[in-house]
Amino acid sequence: MKNTKILLGIMLLATTVLATACGPAPAATTADATKVKLTPDDKPYVGFVLDTLKEERWYKDKALFEKAIQDQGGHVKTLAANGLDDVQVKQAELLIQEGVDVLVVVPHDAEKSAAIVEKAHAAGVKVLSYDRLIKNADVDYYVSFDNEKVGVMQAQEIVKRQPTGNYAYIGGAETDNNAVLFRQGAMSVLKPLIDKGNIRLVYDKYTEGWDPATAEKNMASALQQNGNKINAVVAANDGTAGGVINALQAAGVSGVPVSGQDAELAGVQRVAKGTQAMTIYKPITAIAKQAADMALQIAKGTAIQTTSKVNNGKIDVPAILLEPTAVTKDNIRDTVVKDDYLKEADIYGAK
Structure with missing residues (x-):
């Protein structure tokens, strides 16, 4: 069969x-x-x-x-x-x-x-x-982006917005070497703050198959295990970020910065609305x-x-x-729109 x-x-x-x-x-x-x-x-x-x-x-x-x-x-x-x-x-x-x-x-x-x-x-x-x-x-050869730097940029943006508190890491598929590199980069930023006691990493899990539905379930578990007290989330890409945000909204939790990656339309739309803190444009x-x-x-x-x-x-x-580029609400037009990667009307809606 x-x-x-x-x-x-x-x-x-x-x-x-x-x-x-x-x-x-x-x-x-x-x-x-x-x-x-x-x-x-x-x-x-x-x-x-x-x-x-x-x-x-x-x-x-x-x-x-x-x-x-x-x-x-x-x-x-x-x-x-x-x-x-x-x-x-x-x-x-x-x-x-x-x-x-x-x-x-x-x-x-x-x-x-x-x-x-x-x-x-x-x-x-x-x-x-x-x-x-x-x-x-x-x-023979490899072409990619600096994927460890992607993780560094994700964590840096989230720490800038939320320098203390309970953190969750929602990774990509562990079978994907990029997901491992993203986590390594993020942890190079988070670990010194964890060691100082500024941050508590209360949840840390990869997402099988990069599946947004699995990421949502994992985030729901993180919230349940910590009485909804999650202050920030480093999510490996826009798909997992979407799952994380769904779980946060279902639990009635707001104001939690969430990272992303890939500059997918749905992710950039969330960045524009403020429900997702950032994405990475490669x-x-x-x-x-x-x-x-x-x-x-x-x-x-x-x-x-x-x-x-x-x-x-x-x-x-x-x-x-x-080289990857961090995209926030402030530079959407200067990055993905300027490069004609995404259309302004698709991101913000027709005027």
């Missing part, structure tokens, strides 16, 4: 994929099957393997990345596994069999995605880890363009100049880390 579901999932997702390549995909069942280049020419062929399209931001990444590849004369095919690790590995195998020159991967599970790197390298295909780092594998245009440039360079065998290295538990992965 499990294998049937996985197969149906792959078939369903494949029918919804946007692909610029021409011609039918060759049949193949194993990663080491003979590779057949799907494209009829010598243009670079890039495979984009997404964790999910269940979250708003990944539609933006997909569209921007595909356009950047196409604008530079490359072919691209995107597959999304929607959180199913086995499906994501099978999709990577499919793209390898179709003759991609490079795989760009947004891993669902940082550890399990190491299998994708092994299969790609066995076929002579290099792997670029996109936004999230694949752990314990010989990943310009997706920048990371998609950077990743597309790197993917095409890899496909052409051109050397890539990286700016740093990030250890993934096995090697120091050559990396390019971009």
